[in-house]
Amino acid sequence: MTQYQNHSVLISNLLDYKGYGGRMLSIRRKMQSSYADDMNKKSSWFEFSTIIVGSKAEGLSGPLENDSDIMKVLKDTVCKEHFTSVTYEREHQFKLALDHSRPGYSLLQTIQICNSVWTATLLYESMVELAPNTLYLSSEFLKNKIKALIIDGLCKMPRSQEFVNIHNETQGPSIVFDSPGLTDTVTALRCECPSYLSAWLCRERNYQWPPIAVVREVSNLDSHVVPVGHTASCFQFLEWRICFTKGEIRLVHSLNDCLIKVLILLKQIAKVTLKPLSKDMSTYLMKNVVFWLAELNDYDCFTQYALIVALKKALAYLKHFVVTNNFPSYMIPQRNLLEGKLTHSQRIKICMRIDSLLKEGPHMVLKIAKIRTAISMCYKSPTVFSRISMKLHEIHIILYLFAHLYIHSLPETPHNLADTTRSYFSSRIAGFILCRLSSSMLDVEQCYKDLGYFKFSDSGDNISSLISEMLC
Known part of the structure; x- marks a missing residue:
C-alpha cells in the first residue's frame, strides 16, 4: 500500500476544491489562449505578436493570482543557427553565434535588416560592431530602447497614467507594468535552434513521459530568444537566452493530475520556505524539477494516492541539484540553472530547510496558508x-x-x-x-x-x- 495514501487523497481533493482540478485548469487554459488570439486580432497591424506565458498559460493560477507574464514577439524577424542562400525581402535575419556563449545563450550576428519595416531603425540603434562590418544585436540596448518607446507611447495617450505604471527596474528580460495587476512583459525574437531541439528530441528515455506524440509536437513549436545574458559573461549586454517557452507550456499541459498538483504544491512551498533563503529558488526551477521527476520515473506511479510521495521525491531531486550545485535545464541539460546563483552558505541553509520539510512528511503542506485555511473550513x-x-x-x-x-x-x-x-x-x-x-x-x-x-x-x-x- 502506498505511503501517505489518506493524506494524499485529502490534499488532492482540497486542491480540486481550490480550483486546481481538471475542469478549472481546462477553462483557464482555454480562456488565456482566447485572450492571446483576441489581442493579436485587435493589433494585427502592430509589429509584435502576443503570447501569454507562465502560470497563466499553464492554467495553474487564477485571474487574481500571481503576476501575468506576456511575451511580445517581434514579427518579420528570425534568428537561425544555419542559413541557406535563400533570403526574404521583408524579414530581419540574425545568425545564432553559439560558440561564444555558455550553453543556452547566444550572440546574434546581423545577416540582413529589412529597411522597409519600421523596426529596422530600432534594430540598427541596438547594434554593436565587434569587428569591421560585423554587427551584433545587443539584448540590453534593445530592451532599453523598447522600454523607452513604451513610456513615450503611454505619455502620448490621454489619461494612460490612470491605468498603467511602468517600474523603473527591469527583472531579467522583463519589463514590469502595473496595469492594474502586475504584468511582466518580455520582448522575444523567433529562433530556429535545431542542435538543442534535436538533442532533446532524440535523447534516450526509459519511461512513458513525455509521450512520443508530445515530444514531436514540442519539437515543432517555435523557439525564441529573450534579451538577457549570462551574469558571468563578458558579453552579458550582447547575449540572448534561448528558450522553449511554447514547448514547456505544452509539456505542463501533458502532465497528469498528480504531477500538476505536485508542481502547484512545490511552487507554493518553495515560495514560503525556500525563496526567503534565496530569490533564485524560482517557480521556473520548480517546474524543471517536476519535468525531471516525470521523465526519470515510471509515469504510472503518479496517482492521486501517491501525491505526497511524489512531492517528497521532487524535494529530494531539488536537494540533489543544490548539493551538487548543478541543476540541468530540462530542455538544455548542458545549461546549469544554478551556475553563479547560490553561495555556499545559501546552499547549506536550503538543504537543511529541505531536510526539515522531508521530515515533516504530509504536514509540510501546512506551510501554505491557503491549504491551512481550506482544511480548517472543511473540518468546520x-x-x-x-x-x-x-x-x-x-x-x-x-x-x-x-x-x-x-x-x-x-x-x-x-x-x-x-x-x-x-x-x-x-x-x-x-x-x-x-x-x-x-x-x-x-x-x-x-x-x-x-x-x-x-x-x-x-x-x-x-x-x-x-x-x-x-x-x-
Missing part, C-alpha cells in the same frame, strides 16, 4: 466549504468572462484606451456581469460568517481581503 463544515468552492469557481468564470468581453471591446488603435475602458465599465453587459459577481461575493461572505470567521456585519474589509485570498 464540509457542506459550507463545498458551497464556497462552487461559488469561487463561479467567480473565476465570471471574471474571465468580464475580461474576455473587455478585450473584445478594445479599439484597434490604443489612442482611445481610457475612453473605451470607461465606456465598457458603464455598459449594460458589464453592469450585468458585475451584478452577478457582487451576488456571488455576497454568498461567499455569508458562508464565511456561517463558519464563524466574522462576528460582526461591519467587517466588510476583512471579508473582502479573505475572499481575495481564496480567489488566489
Whole structure:
C-alpha cells in the first residue's frame, strides 16, 4: 500500500476544491489562449505578436493570482543557427553565434535588416560592431530602447497614467507594468535552434513521459530568444537566452493530475520556505524539477494516492541539484540553472530547510496558508466549504468572462484606451456581469460568517481581503 495514501487523497481533493482540478485548469487554459488570439486580432497591424506565458498559460493560477507574464514577439524577424542562400525581402535575419556563449545563450550576428519595416531603425540603434562590418544585436540596448518607446507611447495617450505604471527596474528580460495587476512583459525574437531541439528530441528515455506524440509536437513549436545574458559573461549586454517557452507550456499541459498538483504544491512551498533563503529558488526551477521527476520515473506511479510521495521525491531531486550545485535545464541539460546563483552558505541553509520539510512528511503542506485555511473550513463544515468552492469557481468564470468581453471591446488603435475602458465599465453587459459577481461575493461572505470567521456585519474589509485570498 502506498505511503501517505489518506493524506494524499485529502490534499488532492482540497486542491480540486481550490480550483486546481481538471475542469478549472481546462477553462483557464482555454480562456488565456482566447485572450492571446483576441489581442493579436485587435493589433494585427502592430509589429509584435502576443503570447501569454507562465502560470497563466499553464492554467495553474487564477485571474487574481500571481503576476501575468506576456511575451511580445517581434514579427518579420528570425534568428537561425544555419542559413541557406535563400533570403526574404521583408524579414530581419540574425545568425545564432553559439560558440561564444555558455550553453543556452547566444550572440546574434546581423545577416540582413529589412529597411522597409519600421523596426529596422530600432534594430540598427541596438547594434554593436565587434569587428569591421560585423554587427551584433545587443539584448540590453534593445530592451532599453523598447522600454523607452513604451513610456513615450503611454505619455502620448490621454489619461494612460490612470491605468498603467511602468517600474523603473527591469527583472531579467522583463519589463514590469502595473496595469492594474502586475504584468511582466518580455520582448522575444523567433529562433530556429535545431542542435538543442534535436538533442532533446532524440535523447534516450526509459519511461512513458513525455509521450512520443508530445515530444514531436514540442519539437515543432517555435523557439525564441529573450534579451538577457549570462551574469558571468563578458558579453552579458550582447547575449540572448534561448528558450522553449511554447514547448514547456505544452509539456505542463501533458502532465497528469498528480504531477500538476505536485508542481502547484512545490511552487507554493518553495515560495514560503525556500525563496526567503534565496530569490533564485524560482517557480521556473520548480517546474524543471517536476519535468525531471516525470521523465526519470515510471509515469504510472503518479496517482492521486501517491501525491505526497511524489512531492517528497521532487524535494529530494531539488536537494540533489543544490548539493551538487548543478541543476540541468530540462530542455538544455548542458545549461546549469544554478551556475553563479547560490553561495555556499545559501546552499547549506536550503538543504537543511529541505531536510526539515522531508521530515515533516504530509504536514509540510501546512506551510501554505491557503491549504491551512481550506482544511480548517472543511473540518468546520464540509457542506459550507463545498458551497464556497462552487461559488469561487463561479467567480473565476465570471471574471474571465468580464475580461474576455473587455478585450473584445478594445479599439484597434490604443489612442482611445481610457475612453473605451470607461465606456465598457458603464455598459449594460458589464453592469450585468458585475451584478452577478457582487451576488456571488455576497454568498461567499455569508458562508464565511456561517463558519464563524466574522462576528460582526461591519467587517466588510476583512471579508473582502479573505475572499481575495481564496480567489488566489
